[in-house]
Amino acid sequence: MAEHYNFFAPTRVLFGPGKLAELGDQQLPGKKALVVTTGGKSVKANGYLDRLYGQLDRAGAAHVLFDRIEPNPLRQTVNAGGWLAREQGCDFVVALGGGSVMDGSKGICVVAANPGRDEAGNEVAGDIWDYVMGGTAKGLPIPNDPLPLVCVTTTAGTGSEADAGGVISCEENDEKLRLGSPKLFPRLSVVDPELMLTVPARLTAFQGFDALFHNVECFIANNHTLMGDMICREGIRNAAASLAACVSDGTNLEARTQLAFANTLGGYAMVCSGCCGCHGTEHGMSAHHHDLPHGAGLIMIACAYHQHMIDAHACDDRYVEMARLMGASEGEVAEQGPSAFVTELARLKRECGVDGLAMSEWGITRDELPAIAENAITTNGALFGHDPVELSVDDVTAILEASWK
Template structure:
């Protein structure tokens, strides 16, 4: 029954809500707009619209367009220096989870000394406390994947040590404002829509089977699983199906919230180890690759049979009665979204890496292993990678 809940972000949700940005209370006078190093944000007009809205609100803007799909420590450090050099007093993260994650670390390094990794709690991080208040953040999400618009965490990769870990966790890194406008998501290509949607789905799936699960988190998680599970395939097949986009976006934002109330499990640790060594691997793709073997392992342990049945029902299999029905529902959704045949080998992952990746997962994000309902050993991790390999 017990839980902790603090999610202070003001959320503007719905089609066209980016146009309401100008009417909101601004946390400063000069914004650093953080976008990806790709072309879509500019080409689709989202950057121009955001700049116009901020200017109408009396805010000056500068643009930092360097963020990778898996944001790097070096980029975060460059972003912090950019914010200081330009006298920015708040950050606007415009883009997907990577931009929002990077923005949280950039906001921190704009006001704190040292290296980003000084403030990391795992791996080679020094575990130092963040002593100076980060710059305030407005998050405008253009994807439905990470839920980072409503939580206080970011994920950053240290390219020198091959570590990919959560950064932050302090209350000051919750965005002060989030705009979730599904119209901005209609231009996301089908495969990326699928990758992002499964990331959102697995956030809630993991939080629902986590040892940290509770009544409040369950409410968020099941609603998210239902909205993503029943609408993602339609959003993948028809990017302009706004109703489907809206429901997947809704599920994604709920999935961000549930991570503040419950906690993910070791599946995320295991995938972070994969993409820490293979920068081009999309996070959602890695999760899809290991998901069936991963969740089957816990089903075979009978850690929470009724929860797997309930998730299958939420995804649309109303007649589900057995825990393995969840794997059937998951498989069908992956097939419907065209991502059932992803191969680790296509991203350069080799079986001889599995032992090191399993070790990396535990050393960098060992805390999530503590949320598993039954202990997942090093050998179990290697076996899950092996069963997932193609």
């Protein structure tokens, strides 16, 4: 562990029940917003979009709607959003939704401010794939500052409201790659657990496990830091204590608030270190199957991934500590050692009703697992580079096979 660290997380965060009502009092970073959300009905049916419009109106900001983001935001959709913002003269972006919306919005902010040029020097539509990293993407530095971003998160999952990264998918290439730059920290984020009360139980579980795993993976990462460890411990403890309660009773505002806190801590954790090969493996899965929710993929492979690390004695003391943070008794820890963490993880999956998830539900066949493993390591090498023990393609394939049903 490094005894020194750099920490930069400049986003102003309004956290707590009812905080959306304070958005109109803030100094917003522009006068005309592109409001980005999904093509689904929830933010409209639950009144969240109208409430956001009311806050923007109160702040004197005009707004244009872009409601096309997919569960795994696609390259062409991000490009379309960036060009709509440019055509409409929007000078900032507001993301209303969960991790996919916030990640897609970060890409939109880049495209809107960075048009491409043809061979004659004429301005043409920009492409987010110029700035995404890994795979077939160019990974270029972002020349012009992206449009400022305001996030209003409606889920507890990705922590994207507090960090400077995201993931974008390219359907044509079966790639799901990382976009990241200090220029992409949101200027302002609203984390209002009241907006999470209507998230269905199954989606609550998918998103909440993602929040838990951000903290878990950053805690075992080989580049973890003193600051990150402090954040991860609280993130793990709060997620494990609240997730089942949120799934059981979505109207439990106290539990929703606790899970939302764990989620935002996960964003800070990723600022300190980074996720590992478990996330990288899931990106390989959903790169091939774009309708697979990220959290669902993680739930299916996490036990096998962490058991592999435990069997390799990657960081026994950290797995023991995480088992305790998740509620394991001293007797269980004494009897099982680091494997008590996997026991606690399996218990939480049962309590949340997601222990029966099967890859086949999303069309993943056993035959394609080696190709998924190869894709994951090839395109998400940075995540695998954080693993406490190096994983080969054969190792990742074995993890997938142990998880498949």
